[in-house]
Amino acid sequence: MDDKYTCYCGLYCENCAVMAKIKPAAKTLYKEMKKAGFEEIVQFIPGGDGFWPFLKDMAEKGTCISCKDGSGNPRCAVRACAKEKGVTMCALCDSYPCGHFDAFFEGYPMLKQDNQLLREKGMDAWAALQDERRAKGFSYTG
Numbered sequence: 001m002d003d004k005y006t007c008y009c010g011l012y013c014e015n016c017a018v019m020a021k022i023k024p025a026a027k028t029l030y031k032e033m034k035k036a037g038f039e040e041i042v043q044f045i046p047g048g049d050g051f052w053p054f055l056k057d058m059a060e061k062g063t064c065i066s067c068k069d070g071s072g073n074p075r076c077a078v079r080a081c082a083k084e085k086g087v088t089m090c091a092l093c094d095s096y097p098c099g100h101f102d103a104f105f106e107g108y109p110m111l112k113q114d115n116q117l118l119r120e121k122g123m124d125a126w127a128a129l130q131d132e133r134r135a136k137g138f139s140y141t142g
């Protein structure tokens with residue numbers, strides 16, 4: 001588990017589909033297209049000039065740098081609140097679960113148990129769960 005990927009809300013970036021599924025897919029697509037000679041003909045394909053560097057970037061750097069470094073919804077109220085309060089993860093906040101989590105739990109039901117685990121058993125148990133999921137190829141959106 002890498003600290004920089006722990007999101008305020010309790011999600012873990014490396015288990016998000018953007019990192020767990022899309023980045024590897026971009027890598028494969030880039031590699032296969034390059035092997036097939038796309039780089040040599042890209043200039044003759046409308047839109048290719050924008051697409052190719054974009055795909056290369058996705059394959060090499062990924063599309064997301066982590067919630068704490070600025071990826072994710074730029075208007076996320078949870079992040080804004082946690083930063084203002086100086087809270088590293090909402091599960092550790094005195095006001096948890098606050099109203100911001102009502103909609104959140106509908107979209108990510110497992111977040112309720114995950115954050116409960118963090119509150120009751122601490123960071124090591126939470127991190128072990130994230131690592132275990134990652135090793136199995138898990139992503140929040142399937």
Ligand code: SF4
Nearest residue numbers: 007009067072073076
């Ligand atoms: S931007 Fe908000 S919703 Fe997205 S991972 Fe960060 S805290 Fe969670």
Ligand code: SF4
Nearest residue numbers: 081082090093095098
């Ligand atoms: S009040 Fe606490 S739990 Fe709610 S969003 Fe802000 S930091 Fe997170």
